[in-house]
Amino acid sequence: MSETLTVIEPATEAVLAEIPRAGAAEADAAVARAKAAFPAWRAVAPADRARLLARVASLVQDNLEPLAVLEARNAGKPIGDARGEIGMVVDTFAYYAAAPERLLGDTIPVAGGLGFTVREPLGVVALITPWNFPLCIAAWKMAPALAAGNTVVLKPAELTPLTALRFEELALEAGLPPGVVNVVAGPGSTAGARLVEHPDVAKVAFTGSTAVGRSIAASAAQTIKRVTLELGGKSANIVFADAEIERAAAAAPMAVFGNAGQDCCARSRVLVQSSVFDTFMDALHWAASEVVVGDPLDEATTMGPLISAAHRDAVASFVDADSPVSMHGEIPDGPGFWYPPTVLSPVDPASRAATEEIFGPVVCVIPFRDEEEAIRLANDTIYGLSGSIWTRDGGKALRVARAMDTGVLSINSNSSVRVSTPFGGFKQSGIGRELGPHATDAYTESKTIYYATEEH
Ligand code: NAD
Numbered sequence: 001m002s003e004t005l006t007v008i009e010p011a012t013e014a015v016l017a018e019i020p021r022a023g024a025a026e027a028d029a030a031v032a033r034a035k036a037a038f039p040a041w042r043a044v045a046p047a048d049r050a051r052l053l054a055r056v057a058s059l060v061q062d063n064l065e066p067l068a069v070l071e072a073r074n075a076g077k078p079i080g081d082a083r084g085e086i087g088m089v090v091d092t093f094a095y096y097a098a099a100p101e102r103l104l105g106d107t108i109p110v111a112g113g114l115g116f117t118v119r120e121p122l123g124v125v126a127l128i129t130p131w132n133f134p135l136c137i138a139a140w141k142m143a144p145a146l147a148a149g150n151t152v153v154l155k156p157a158e159l160t161p162l163t164a165l166r167f168e169e170l171a172l173e174a175g176l177p178p179g180v181v182n183v184v185a186g187p188g189s190t191a192g193a194r195l196v197e198h199p200d201v202a203k204v205a206f207t208g209s210t211a212v213g214r215s216i217a218a219s220a221a222q223t224i225k226r227v228t229l230e231l232g233g234k235s236a237n238i239v240f241a242d243a244e245i246e247r248a249a250a251a252a253p254m255a256v257f258g259n260a261g262q263d264c265c266a267r268s269r270v271l272v273q274s275s276v277f278d279t280f281m282d283a284l285h286w287a288a289s290e291v292v293v294g295d296p297l298d299e300a301t302t303m304g305p306l307i308s309a310a311h312r313d314a315v316a317s318f319v320d321a322d323s324p325v326s327m328h329g330e331i332p333d334g335p336g337f338w339y340p341p342t343v344l345s346p347v348d349p350a351s352r353a354a355t356e357e358i359f360g361p362v363v364c365v366i367p368f369r370d371e372e373e374a375i376r377l378a379n380d381t382i383y384g385l386s387g388s389i390w391t392r393d394g395g396k397a398l399r400v401a402r403a404m405d406t407g408v409l410s411i412n413s414n415s416s417v418r419v420s421t422p423f424g425g426f427k428q429s430g431i432g433r434e435l436g437p438h439a440t441d442a443y444t445e446s447k448t449i450y451y452a453t454e455e456h
Contacts, residue, residue, distance in 0.1 A: 003020075003021040003023075004018050004019070004020065004021055005018070005019050005020070005021040005022075005158060005161065005185060005186065006018055007019065007074060007159070007160075007161065007162060008159075008308070009073050009074065009076070010075070010076030010304070010305040010306065010307055010308065010336065010337045011073070011076050011295060011296050011304060011305050011336045012335055012336060013309075013335040013336060013337070014335075016073060016074060016162070017162060019161065019162075019165070019185060020185075021158075021185070021186050021187070022184045022185050022186030022191045023186050023187075023190040023191055023194075024190050024191065024193075024194040026184055026186060026191060027153070027155070027184050027186070027190075027191045027192075027194040027195050027198065028194065028198070030153045030182040030183075030184045031124055031126075031153055031195070031198050031200050031201060032200075033178070033179040033182050034124040034151040034152065034153050034179055034180070034182050035123070035124050035151075035200050036179055037151045037177055037178065037179025037180050038121075038123055038124060038150070038151045040177060041146075041149060041150075041151055041177060041180050042121050042149035042150075044149075046100035046101045046103070047100070047101060049100040049146070049147065049149070050097045050098065050099075050100045050101055050147075051097075052174060052175050052176055053093050053096060053097035053100075053143065053146060053147060054093070054094060054097040055174040055175055056093045056170065056171055056174040056176065057090050057091075057093035057094040057097060058090075059170045059173060059174045060086065060089050060090050060093065060167070060170060061090045063166075063170060064083065064086050064087065064090070065083075066166075067086045067089075067135065067163055067166060067167075068082040068083040068085075068086045069082070069297070070162050070163050070166065071085060071086065071134060071135060071160075071162075071163050072296040072297060072304075073296065073297070074134070074159075074160045074162045074163070075131060075132070075133075075134055075160050075304075075307065076260070076296055076304040076305040076306070076307060076336075076337070077259055077260075077296055077304050078296050078301045078302055078303065078304055079296060079297050079298075079299060079301075080299065081258070081259065082296075085133055085135065085136040086135065086136075086163075088136050088139070088417075088419065089135050089136055089139040089167075091419045092136075092139040092140055092143045092419050092435075093139065093143045095143070095419045095420065096143035096144050096146075096147040096439075096440070097147070099144060099147035099148070099440050100147050100148075100149070103118075103119045103147075103148060103440060103444065104119075105117035105118045105119060105446070110450065112452055112453065112454050112455070113450055113451050113452040113453040113454070114450070114451050114453065115448055115449070115450050115451075116448070116449055116451070117446050117447065117448050117449075118446075118447050118449065119148065119440070119441070119444035119445070119446060119447075120149075120444055120445050120446075120447050121148050121149035121150045121443065121444060122148075122150055122202035122203050122226060122443060122444065122445060123150060123151075123200075123201075123202040124150070124151055124152075124153065124200055124201050124202055125141075125145045125150045125151070125152050125153070125201070125202060125203045125204075125205060125443060126152075126153050126155065126195035126196065126198070126201045126203070126204045126205070127141040127142060127145070127152055127153070127154045127155065127204075127205050127206075128155045128188070128192050128195065128196075128204060128205070128206045128207070128208065128216070129141070129154065129155070129156050129157060129164075129206075129207050129208070130157050130207050130208045130209075131156075131157035131159040131160040131262075131307050132259060132262040132263060132264070132307070133259070133263075134156055134157065134160040134161075134163050134164065135163040135164060135167060137207050137230075138154055138156060138164055138167070140423075140434045140435055140439075141154075141205045141207075141434065142154065142181065144434075144439040144440045144442070144443050145205070145443040146176075146180065146181070147440055147443075148440045148443040148444045149444075150202075150203075150443055151179060151180050151181075151182075152180070152181055152182065153182045153183075153184055153195060153201070154168075154181070154182070154183050154184070155183075155184045155185075155186070155188070155191055155192050155195060156183065156185060157188075157208075158185070158186060158187050158188070159307055159308060160307075161183070161185035164183045164185070165183055165185060167181075167183070168181055168182070168183040188212065193219065196216050196219045196220055196225070197219055197220075197222065197223070199223055201223075201225060202225065202226060203225055203226035203227065203228075203442075203443070204216060204220050204225055204226075204227050204228075205227075205228045205434075205442070205443075206227070206228070206229050206230070207229075207230040207231075207264075208230075208231070209231065209232055209357075210231040210232045210357075210382075210383075210428050210429075213229045213231045213430070216229070217229065217431075226442075227431065228424075228430070228431060228432030228434070228442050229430040229431045229432065230264070230423075230424060230425065230429075230430045230432075230434060231264070231383075231385075231425060231428060231429050231430040232264060232357040232359075232383055232385070232428070232429060233264045233265060233266065233268075233357060233383045233384075233385030233386055233425065233429050234268055234269060234355065234356070234357050234381045234382075234383045235265060235266060235267050235268065235269070235383070235385055235386040235387045235388075235406070236267065236269045236270075236271050236377070236378035236387045236388075236404075236406075237252055237255055237256075237267035237269065237270045237271065237387065237388045237390075237414075238271045238368075238374050238378060238387070238388065238389050238390065238400065239252075239270065239271065239272045239273065239276070239280055239390045240273050240371075240374070240389075240390060240391040240393070240396065241273040241275045241276045242391050242392050242393055242396075243276075243390035243391050243392060243412075244390070244392065244412070245276055245279055245280055245283060246283055247390075247412070248280070248390035248412075249280050249283030249284045249286075249287055250283070250287045251287075251388075251413075251414050252267065252270055252284055252287065252288075252363070253284070253287050253288040253290070253291055253341065253363075254291070254302065254414070255267040255388065255414040256268050256270075256361065256362075256363040257288070257291050257302075257303050257341045257361045257363075258302075258303075260303050260304055260305065260306050260339070260360065260361050261315070261358065261359060261360040261361040261362060262306065262307060262311075262359050262360065264385055264386075264429075265385060265386035265408070265416040265417070266359075267363075267386070267387065267388055267414065268357070268358060268362070268363055268364060269354060269363075269364050269366060269377075269378075270284070270363055270364070270365045270366070271366050271367075271368050271374050271377055271378060272365060272366070272367055272368070273367070273368060273369075273370075273374070274367045274368065274369055277346075277367050281326065281345060281365065284343065284365070285326070285327050285343065288327055288329065288341055288343055289327070289329070290302075291303050291329055291341045293329060293330060293331050293332065293338065293340065293341065294332055295332075303341060303361065305336045305337040305338050305339075306337045306338070306339050306360060307337065308337055309337050311337070311359070311360070312337045312338070312339050312360075314359075314360075315339050315358055315359065315360030315361075315362060316339065318352065318353045318356070318358045318360075318362055319342055319344070319353070319362060323344055323353065324344050324345055324346060324347060325342060325343070325344060326343045326344065326345040326365075327341075327342065327343040328340045328341075328342050329341035329342070329361075339360055339361060340361070341361045342361060342362045342363070343363055343365065344362065344363065344364050344365065345364075345365035346365060346366060346367055347364035347365060347366050349366050349377055349380065351364075354366065355381065357383070371396065371399075371400065374400065375400060375403045375404065378400075378404050378406075379403075379404060379405050381427075382427055382428040383425065383427060383428055383429045384404075384405045384406045384407060384425050384426030384427040384428075384429050385406065385407055385408065385424075385425040385426075385429035385430070386406065386407065386408045386409070386410075386416045386425075387404060387406045387408075387409050387410075388409070388410050388411070388412075388413065388414055389401060389409065389410075389411050389412075390411075390412055391411075391412075397411045397412075398411075405426045405427055406425075406426055407423070407424045407425040407426050407429065407430075407433075408421075408422075408423055408424075417435070418435070419435055419436075420435070420436060420437070421435060421436050422434070422435060422436035422438065422439070423435045423436070
């Protein structure tokens with residue numbers, strides 16, 4: 001490994017670390033280590049695998065603060081958010097520590113005997129993850145994959161590899177055998193692409209952009225790899241006139257400015273019923289002015305910088321002289337990839353800002369007349385990941401929820417992700433579900449065995 005990967009701190013533009021840059025050769029070596037470790041790991045008794053995963057959870061808990069500081073600095077996220085994410089890594093490993101002993105099958109009576117099913121691990125699984133929630137998203141994949149008896153090769157985003165590399169050390173310290181967790185820190189075009197085409201990789205679990213997801217699905221088809229994809233979003237936040245308007249408006253800013261808008265679940269389109277539009281906008285502007293943009297390590301900060309200069313410029317390209325800007329927040333002076341929290345209103349639903357994933361702190365507000373129009377606007381997108389519905393009418397909330405082509409919805413809330421509930425998208429937001437009780441299905445094959453009890 002001759003080349004270097006320079007890791008930048010987005011809040012200061014300073015070099016945070018220089019690490020070896022993995023490429024195709026390092027990806028091959030990691031797959032070979034994972035392949036060698038697989039037979040012994042799948043043979044570990046379920047209760048022992050459970051104990052090891054629980055030990056990983058408790059070691060991450062012991063290291064929560066340094067991991068959170070590293071994540072906050074590398075990804076530019078507020079320290080409070082980073083602590084929450086590392087806390088979710090702990091919770092995810094603790095939750096899936098129960099899974100090895102619950103990989104259940106069916107028993108099916110058939111003529112002359114019994115049929116029954118068992119869940120078998122796939123083998124070596126490649127996990128390719130983005131920079132917005134680095135270790136958290138990696139844990140959503142690693143924990144169920146390892147619980148099911150697979151070995152993993154994790155390729156974190158090249159902009160944010162540091163917590164994954166630290167995790168690899170902690171996994172060994174927790175007692176996971178060498179080769180069970182392997183981290184390859186390098187670019188997607190070399191290390192990532194090699195993992196996707198590698199004949200010894202049984203499955204790719206990918207989170208990232210829809211464009212890269214398409215190319216991964218096409219490449220994985222050559223070896224009929226199992227593929228799950230968690231991709232982009234353009235989620236709707238629907239506010240009906242009968243909602244608690246103050247509460248909906250107070251929640252709307254952080255539903256899109258959280259993580260500086262770099263969140264696949266960002267409610268980046270707020271659909272507001274026309275009769276309460278002005279009242280809602282006044283409350284939204286007030287709530288948005290409370291966002292504190294600044295140093296990620298300052299406890300008061302609620303929004304940090306964007307991940308890179310290139311990404312900041314891409315976000316800025318959605319806001320030009322013709323944009324209906326109704327609010328631009330403040331940003332710090334000096335270095336850092338800052339972009340202000342920005343409200344666009346009222347936005348043409350067919351415009352680029354309202355249809356493409358901006359992945360930054362820019363929210364589009366769009367008025368609607370009635371329930372039918374709200375559903376039509378919400379569904380008028382290639383994406384279908386997340387969304388919110390604000391109303392006091394329970395029947396309407398559930399009617400609209402059922403009508404939306406969306407994987408995860410919250411009613412009178414912004415919540416999208418819980419360890420114990422499935423998460424994933426409709427349409428071009430992805431294929432498959434992570435988290436929840438069935439996530440191990442995506443890391444196992446069902447095998448059917450017939451046992452003859454009489455001659456037939
Ligand atoms: P990205 O698609 O650019 O990169 C994601 C990962 O894929 C990185 O590790 C990258 O190195 C790798 N990669 C890139 N090209 C590759 C290739 N040809 N072969 C193999 N690997 C390759 O995404 P990003 O910019 O890191 O993240 C932002 C995107 O992720 C947004 O679109 C966001 O919506 C999406 N996202 C989705 C979810 C979800 O759960 N649905 C969660 C977080 C982020």
